[in-house]
Amino acid sequence: MGIVFDETRKTFTLHTNDSTYQMQVDPFGFLLHLYYGRKTDGCMDYLLTYADRGFSGNPYDVGSDRTYSMDVLPQEFPCLGNGDYRSPAIAVRNADGSVSCDLRFHGYEIRKGKYAIKGLPAVYAEEAEAETLEIHMEDPVTKVRVDLLYGVLPELDVITRSAKVSNGGTSKVYLEKIQPACLDFVNGEFDFISFYGRHAMERNFQRVPVVHGTMCIGSRRGTSSHQYNPLMILADRETTEDAGSCYAMTLLYSGGFKGEVERDQFNQTRIQLGLYEERFSYPLESGDEFSVPEVVMTYSRMGLSKLSQNLHACIRTHLCRGKYRDEVRPILVNSWEASYFDFDGEAIYQLAKQASELGIEMLVLDDGWFGKRDDDNSGLGDWYANEEKLGESLESLIGRINALGVKFGIWIEPESVNEDSTLFKRHPDWAMRIPGRNPVRARNQLVLDFSRKEVVDSIFEQICKVLDQGNIEYVKWDMNRGLADIYSCGTDEQGKVLHDYVLGLYDFLERLVQRYPNILIEGCSGGGGRFDAGMLYYTPQIWCSDNTDAVDRVRIQYGTSFGYPVSTVGSHVSAVPNHQTGRVTSLATRSITAMSGTFGYELDLGRLTEEEKQDIRRQVADYHRYAPLIQNGLYYRLTNPFEQAVGAWQFISEDQAQVLVYSVMLEVHGNMTVDYVKLKGLKSGCMYREQVSGRLYAADALMEAGIPLPAAFGEYEAHQLYFEMER
Template sequence: MAILFDSTNRLFTLQTDHNMYQMKADRYGVLLHTWFGMKGSAFDYSYRIAYADRGFSGNPYDAGDDRTYSLDALPQEFPAYGSGDYRSSALKVRYPDGTSACDLRYLKHEIRAGKYSLPGLPALYDEAQNSDTLIITLEDIRRMFYVHLYYGVMEDLDIITRAVCVENHSNEDIYLENIQSVCVDYLYGDFDLHTFYGRHVKERNCQRTPVRHGIQSVGSTRGTSSHQYNPFLILSNHDTTEDNGSCYGFSFLYSGDFIGSAELDQYDQTRFLLGIHPDNFCYCVKPQERFYSPEAAMAYSDHGLGKLSRIFHRAYRNHLCRGKWTTTRRPVLLNDWEGVYFDFDGDKLIQMAKDASELGIELFVMDDGWFGKRDLDVSGLGDWVVNEKKLGCTLKEISDQIHALGLQFGIWFEPEGINEDSDLYREHPEWAMQIPGKLPTRSRQQLLLDFSREDVRDYIFTHICQVLDSARIEYLKWDLNRSLSDLYSAVLPRERQGEVMHRYVLGLYDMLEKLINRYPDMLIEGCSGGGGRFDAGMLYYTPQIWCSDDTDAIERLSIQYGTSFGYPVSTMGSHVSHCPNEQTRRIAPLNTRATVAMSGTFGYELDVNKMSEEEKEIVKTQIQEFKEYYDLIQYGDYYRLTNPDAVEAYHGWEFAAPDGSEALLCIVALQIHPNGPGRWMRLKGLKKDSIYTVDGKEYAGDVLMNGGLLLPTATEEYESFRIHIVENH
């Protein structure tokens, strides 16, 4: 069984194929954390806890004269504020009398077959019912307040998920001021913390720092997971590499404010927490009501960062992304944005689509500018009415003509945004998120609609559906181009304004779920100025997310490298754009732009009418090659062979079939030196005893993995190579 319970010792042991997680309700009912790491005997690991008389670390009253028992030093599963533990807490509540001390003790537990789900929130799923659920209930007896800790044990995926449900059985309102979905207490503190920071057009840069005494944290208070920090974090040993060493991955399935922190305490113990950021959060739980925290997924690897990433890749591809597009090959698309921006009409779009169809492109996407009064980004947002004057025809006529060319048709929306210069704002200014009596903060000349309100969501949903129902549309790009601020909802009382940010995210999920149910075959791509909402929560609703607004292939090497630590290639929206690049003015070969974009969902974002005949022939070949390698790229095991920010000459990555039968090696030359040395790249994921053919030559698998493959010599800057390795039969 995946979940073992020793009733004598009140010991819970959760086991996956290779990992183990353990906790124990001790003699006082305190739930102690005892182990997370490599799978071993289901022994009581609480023997590792050192009890001592700690100065200035208090003792619970029921411990009597035992001064060695202090929550300030013990490893706990879900520490609450005010319990005598002065480290960061996983829970803080405010009771009706204004106090916040919470004394949680073990009450009961339940073991269920199958993986739990969460109402209104994304969660990993297991349709084959190979997973199990453990629910441990803690109670604050004097307050009639209950905490249900949810654990999903996905045995064959090596994933354990966490979520929390709080329940108010009193007769008065209780306010949640902080709730974290994960707390893991380690009895030692010799860790590195890996985080992924950035900014707009430069997302998910890798940062690795030793965990020092005090609290290190990253997070977002922007209302989205943000470009600046990502809700995926890693703890590792100092000597952990791609292929060796221990590491722990933590992923938050949530698209709003978050905080992840590592605290090294006075006794060299490490506490890791991950959950909703408390700065913009205060939630009222009324009598007999429940509140569910978002889910977090955890994994452990004893074979380095690469294995850890592949655990998450497999889980998210097959047990987070949903619907038709989980397994169906996604079309190669052309998005018109960087090709024409707002400067287009129907004839221009049809001509672009015509040329695209001749190249083998399968989906044409009409981006921003097709609705309302929208020739720049300063007006029209919120008016989801087709501008037939600009197009010169109806949307159905555009769609019909594009489908007649053999293409599918897609369209861009930004449902959450609103311009002050729009009919919707003039009619309903109170629907925009802004504080009464205060001039709002603008961003990109726009405000945001209050998606915490059901009436606002219903209005936008109705108008979007009217557009989608008016024509044949197979793809929707859901964008958001600013952070949230001026938090206020006109329909909530003042004492509940702290709920706005979380209710906004729940409203977003509610609307996306309705779209999925109404249009189950539609491919929805998430976007927030590129990678501003690239998180596991969004992947539950949108199986791919635009990775970054930076389409420069060389910049994308670092962006996609950082993204790969927590997310699979199949989720990364990546396109070939024109040169010089719009963001950097860099010139990279067309073949290299395709090599990088193929390590994602693959498409083009340029004006194909302006391409030369030679370039068009190259594109035809690229598209055909991507289709041939599709399964290997999208479903194969991904290996980071080098770090693009640390190497001088060549950057490489690899896709290997799970059975080791073939691989695709991708190389980009970052620097060119005359009369340079030879370069080799060691491959991974092959069968050591098999023979493989590479460019007509035969090699043993162990030779390619140990000795490496001699790389072609680059003759121009940023030249790239795609090398197919095939097992002989």
């Protein structure tokens, strides 16, 4: 049983295969957090300590007991206004203008299966795979109620957290802050791992000590952003890839978020994750309910690799959905870097024909096919094919490409609009703009107000008319700017607009998924600007970065791997010199980096030499051979490319019989030293044969001493090693 309530000690204990999570209802009805970590038994309330601590106030209920303070005790769901001066998980502004909430225990339910969240993405599971704990908390004065939701998936070592906030009082209140996941540690020396970046260089790995004060990451941009990712890791100072305790939180939400790590005056650590409170003030009338986005939490006592593998398995098998959840994705060629806006239907057909000759399975028509769209200054919002530019109908072009045996995909950007478009001229109020002010433009476009149902419905109808014109099997959903002018003509409550925008986005995507269950949707926001677990519920892969440079991608994909499986990472081979960096790398190096993702091409196939075409045919064959291992195998980071001269990573099948190692040299120097890479996860005592050389290696030697990489001569050489266990 994953969830146990001890009536005598008033403890809730959540067990997974390798972890235990425990909380306790104290005599005053406060819900205290006791423990999260290595699997254990018994009651951990002995960890609580009490003392008279200056300037840490005491609840009225405890009378003259100055040793009891919410400012010191570890809490499960800390409130603003009840005497805890640390960062709260919830803040409520009441009808009288006060900002105060004092939640007390009001009951619980334990049930089989995993809870769902209406209108929001959430981990799913069969009834036998999970249990749900729902703890009811209520403010006795305002009657604001919070139902804390916990999903326990023992086999994955995952615990999910969400909540429902409802107004049981008679007056309107405002939800000013909400963070569904909070962990309090009464002791410990930790490092905080986060993933920062910018457009075209996302999810850089950063590890810093947790010190006194508060460290925050987040996004004010209305999307999860290129700048920070809603994934956080707290690790013991000595934790490595292979040993030590660590904790992860990832938010299933595609809008603004805030993650916090705080070390307080008594050396306690609090980590929490949820919505960004700036510009968030959500009204709740009497009887209204607010569903809180979900956080996935996992713990590992075997280092960061195991932590990542827990998240990978959860996302791949219990968050991603649909036809392509478990299927190997088709190899595609995207028209963007092949031609940008300069194409017609015949040019796209020729690209598809060249793809067919190389074994590439899909052609994706990127930006420029619709409305008046010959550059990025016009046309967004007018979702109909520009037949004059194409020289034929979209239906005709799709049919011709399908006749080659090539699948067809298409690019859309439904959330944005150009002022030079028919849609904007008819409905200028559908774009987000603050009355009386000139709008903030980005990429010369504005954002449509997806918090309004009529806007979502109209764009959805337009997109469906496009998708109904032929056998479209892939959609690239892009979003190329952040939200700045936060104002909706559809409501007087502007503090709800950002969240309702995300709900509108999810409503659109859910309808698209249900209407076209066989279409593969790839998320994108200028590449990795909305690479989050929330989007993966609707789009089982996301364009990892607009930066296709193979060397930069080693680092980008390294950071991404801490929280997201390879099957979700959109990655392509592009032309050289690279269009973002000007760097020149070999076709082999570009393919090895791109193969650790969904794999495809983004270049003009007509410019390839015959030798390069032969190389691509071999790459296509390699991908078909290794894709099941790459997509479903356990992933290990073998080096840190931010600190070492080589980037190396490994896939191994769950039965440990197949091992695939990739490496890319990031630096070359005179009289170069030898780089040894230690393999991981092999079956001790067994022998493994490398399939190209035919040489036999002992598993323990490969894991202990490693294997030397071939001496590099020339920049950015890449290598592939494939081993099979000898039976």
